[in-house]
Amino acid sequence: MIERLIDFSIRNRALVILGVLLVGALGLRAAQELPMDAVPDVTNVQVQILTTAPALGPLEVEQFITFPVETVMSGLPHLEEVRSVSKFGLSSVTIVFEEGTDIYFARQLVAERLADARQAVPKGYGNPTMGPISTGLGEIYQFTVQGDPMCAAGEPDEEGCYTPMELRTVLDWYIAYQLRSVPGVVEVNTFGGELKTYEVQLDPARLTALDIPLGDVFEAIERNNASAGGAYIQQSGEQLLIRGEGLIGNLDDIRRIVVSNRHEGTPITINEVADVANAPMVRQGAATHQGRGETVIGIAMMLMGANAREVSRDVGTKLDEIRPTLPEGVTIEAFYDRTDLVDRTIRTVATNLIEGGVLVVVVLLLLLGNVRGGLLVASVIPLSMLGAFIAMRLAGLSGNLMSLGAIDFGLIVDGSVVIVENVVRVLSERRANGGMVRSAVREAAIEVGRPIAFAVAIIILVYVPVLSLRGVEGKMFQPMALTVVFALAASLVLALTWVPALCTFVFKDGVVEHETSLLRRIRAWYAPRLERSLARPKRTLALAVGLFALSIGVVPFLGAEFVPTLEEGAIAMHAIRLPSVSLEESVQATTRLERVLLERFPDEIEKIVSKTGRPEVATDPMGVELSDVIMMLRPASEWSAATTKEGLIEAIQRTLGDEVPGQRFSFSQPIEMRMNELISGVRSDVAVSIYGENLQALKQAGDDLVKILRGVPGAADVKAEQSAGLPVLRVQINRDAIARYGIDASDVLDAVATMGGRKVGEVFEGQRRFALQVRYREDARSTLEAIRQIPIGAPTGALIPLGQLADLSVEEGPAQISRDRIQRRLTVEANVRGRDLGSFVSEAQTGVQEANVLPASYFLEWGGQFKNLQEATERLIVAVPVA
Template sequence: PGKRAALPKGMILQVQYDRSELVDRTIATVERNLGEGALLVAVVLLIVVGNWRAAFIVASVIPLAFLMMISGMHALGISGNLMSLGALDFGLVVDGAIVVVENTLRLMGEAQRLKGRELTADERRRIVINAAGGVARPVFFGMAIIALVYVPVLSLGGVEGKLFQPMAQAVMLALAAALIVTFTLVPALCARLLRGEKVRQPSVSEKEDSLPEITADNHITHNGGFAGLVIRGYRPVLDFALRHPAALLVPSAVLLAVALRIFLTLGSQFTPRLDEGSITAMVYKPVGMSLDRSLEIEQQTEREILRRFPQVTRTFSRIGTSAVATDPMPPNENDLYIFYKPLDQWPQGPDMPRNKSELVAAIEKAATALAPEQSFLFAQPIEMRFNEMLEGTRADLSVKIFGDDYDVLERLAAQAREELQGVPGTANAAFEAASRTHSVVVEINHDAMVRLGLGTAEVNRAIASAIGGDEVGFIADGEHRHAIVVRMPESLRADTKSILSLPLRVGASGLVPLDRVASLREMRTVEPILHDNGKRRAALMVNLNTSDIEGYVTAARARLDGKLALPESYRIEFGGQFRQLEAARARLMIVVPAALLMIFLLVYSALGSVRHAAVVYTGIPFAITGGVLALWLRDMPFSITAAIGFIAVSGIAMLNGLVLIDHINALRRKLPVIEAVRQAATDRLRPVLSTAMVAGIGFVPMAISQGAGAEVQRPLATVVIGGVLSSTVLTLLLLPAI
């Protein structure tokens, strides 16, 4: 308000572009996805557990762990945004609580069935202590494993580190908070709220002061409803898997091989493209165009866009030299910002654009028809700055040709541009800068100057004054001074005859025209000559209409290598977001194996057996199988966000495998191996199914969301949902068979 009041009458101050609008929309998407995910998790818990008290206890972990996570983020200076909260799944948060509550329900049900009466408060307390203690080790190690799988993300550096490290930190804080709540509040609530079910007749094996012995067939009687139905259907399938393990191992191995083959064809990108809700057009006009003419064309273009496209709400342009010294722009270039309505408010019609890409194509066609001398390179405001920060160019991809002779570089760049137009996935390709500028060279006749008594400085000063102008005075306007500049009119400044007729003062009163001592020659000169690390280069800016950036680069590189004959010491380099993908993948290729080794040692310390740890590790490839197939079915390329999804689902698979193997080892002390495996698989069916379902269901809102920022979350959620499905089958059928 204060700044507006200080403006002269008739002038208004208007915010043209505010990035906080996009931030607010993405935060709203995150909040909606988290809220819907939490609600779905609670509903699934109620259905699977079949006990509203137990479901309430598990669901209570969500708000408490979330608040503790937010407090930790505040203490560490991590902001809540699309990236930091993008991988948070409340299904992961409640996994440990599910195992504790399920074990408590199982032991309470067995004890109550054997005693034939309701348990006393003291008995419930003892059972809760035993139940929590019995699964403390696998739950702790399992949650630690899930946290450890995010360690590779913390190792990322550069831009990718700034983007994804907060995501890993937030998940690890949430898991730590959930672990604390799981072994403090959850047991206390179990002792207070869980009662068990009433039993009509006492069991002959009633024991008043001890927990029941576990047998191979006492688990169905205390499971009713959905859980009982699932268990009754699971037992025959489990028996078949135990009798015929090869019937599962062979198809699983084939499916794994198919998934690996599919993975190689998925394509790759750094991060999914975020729809910012606006368009930036980088407009290029002929070099040497005056600012007035450039501004006239730009105003005509904006009026035409607003007239032709009702989807567009407003436009504005940045043209001419910026006040920011780091963002120079000649008069022939400008950035055109285009803002449009939400897609559901677009008018429908046979000739109307139906999506953003069609709108961009239609705008380019209309603007080019209006002023054929201008060309366009389309992007988004933040995306453009992001690309510029990464590689110094504003496009998705830059193709740089290095060499010594600029004429050769210019020829090679033109050939490369023509070849790239034929590569599938090219939206448009443009030169980074106009390579040639129309210039007029003044060639001085020194003999004529000597005869007339003129010096070179006098000739240069006369030309500079006529074309560039001389300040001859000023006009005072209060505290402001406005310079008076005299020069030739614009229509004459490009006219060689007018320039040659410039008068030069000779002696005290004589005047001679410029053509007496000089001649003019028109030519096209190089401006500017660009360098990288002291090496001359020409560059192309390429925007893509494909999400498979890595696949495009591979195809483009092969085409250019086959079509362009590079002289010795000349080379081609590709730059852009895919370089960050390569850097992140190279780092992960080193860090991920190291993290997996640490996790293996952790699993080994929990189970005390290399063989058992290896069995738990079989969950990783089969979890990845489901994630790959899910990406393929949804036609999504591999990206860093998808990689984080693979990391998360690997941790879930190992958690469930660890819980099952640990229970098998406990039962082997009392039962034969086959009976122990059968009993453990049945006992852990409900917790494994619950953890898998809530982990997958918690990501469903992210997987199907269409809000701002959902593009970044969808690959991660898709991988987790697919991986959870395949890893659950492994844990419940293949792992017992192994």
């Protein structure tokens, strides 16, 4: 077959050359269409189910939402794992499917069960919905929306200044709507600012004085915010549609709603029992930047499988179109653009490939001693790459640092070098020219064709173990192996077709072989040593076996890492405070932290933006005690506080420990942190998950593990999941008391819900819609005594204080409840610095086993990056010897 292929290529040389050039043109097109990103997307196939329940604490969220949703989703086809987090006001259930499952098929399976999940959740406790179809690489573009910076310290009502609510409205209803039209953008998540509502702020004292129960307020607003259609009438041969419009259009419409006519027929309006204003929705997150306080952030999320470089560029272009149309004084400033990272990665890969290609060409010229032959062989490099691009495009692979950076040009030109060298030798020996060249080239190529094919096949076989990897490690390394295999296969085809065909043109006038001085020196050194080795085969073989045994013996002393870290040009710092901290205090603490970092590290940090808590689309379910601080770094050549990133992190830790006490910090990078969290539910290199039922026992075991891990050299950012410490005001209904007054428990619970704001409708402003909610005034819910005086309507018309119907007490409850495999879990996390991951975990596991910290029937599991390393090692142990 090889002989026939070479023979065909020489007899139809013009056709072969034209075909290769055509394939090269297709390769150029494939290279332009190839999705480009910084790293492979290793996110597993997963679907998130998010449920917001503003009135529920973690225990109630777990009981009424998380557990029913988990139960309904268990048993799905191709299901691999179900894990969840229950926090105040939020349930996040992550459903992980087996690798290879189509993401749209997975979402269809979840959607079919979602209706059952909604029925399993009690009415009024939340509406489970699927999260956006995105991945760990999905947050491709992030920007802030700001008003005039001079207004930050002034009054928002000053001319040209904008309140956080106004900025949030501009982002939600103007900027985000247009960005969602960009191809490849699946969601635009907003973070920070204040979500506008129309709020009826009830005064309990006025309700009591006018003898109006809470339920009357709800009913009055709902009855006065509707529209109706009356079909049509015919008049003078025309059809007139009938519309009845009773929707609320502004604050005054709400104020004029009649609540009651009890007092001698005099109507009592909302305005007499409440204040009406535009107020923010109760929020669980905020954003700050540059130490200047709160801002509003927009996050463009990319559709799974889209081209990150193109989508982020298109988002930036769209924002450039939007900027001139914004209200005067409103600006958009990008602080994270994936295009920068991708372009930097592509430049790195391109530089390495060009340098490698030039080096290969120089070596070829020095060794072959023939400029024409050297250039002919060098032409195989770009053509092989173009062929690999076509195969990558057909296989659905992306171009990134892992897939493109692994290509070895020395391997690619091996076959072509052998053929050209042999052709030059045969032509020189026969002094062939003219018509004799074709037959000589044919004979020379066929002579080495079969050995070349076997040699390339053996090299390809080396990558078979990598192709056997599955899961995260497979997604990380298989594209690299496939790209190299594609390039090698293309180079083999070119060596057997393109090179022989082109040789008949390049060497048509013959060629004289001469040995270069460099090759003579190499031959002079190598020949006698080869002869001595062949003369003593047993000693040579024994030496080879000894070296092999020595290399095997060194393996246990080598470090082990799952994957080298990509330099993203940014630091992602996770700040942790006490679970009892308020959002306002967290915002102030984060702002102070930003100022300290900008003052102490001006040469290192260019921009700093922080996200505290969670946004409305809570794909990252953080509590208000947690902040993600993103530091965009200047070029390392400008740094003065440190010379390496590790040194800079250590300097930041020391500074924050001295100047911002009372907080704990862990460090990573934006993509790395998000990847870790989506893959395993944690943000760190090593995660130890403890499984059991009792929350207090889990907390104690977690605290013991933290002490053990902190004693292991190389441990950094060791922390246990904050599962306790959230203060809760418990309103326990007194059944005897409500029975005595004939009051239903639901009436008491309605009053409790109204403290946080109960939605009773919507108000439309053109295309925009805002929630209409009823809430007690702040002074009526700011203290325990004020809450006890909230009136509850009885069937007799009397209003009974809440304090007479329920017992109020402040207790400490769980801050969050994590679950995995339908059981509770607490996770201890750690990063590793200054040593390899494998040896660190080995030492840590020994320490944990010796301490024996787990109660009976409890067990633990090691995860994070270590789990990926372990699974990859187990597969390679089998695959490498087989290969």
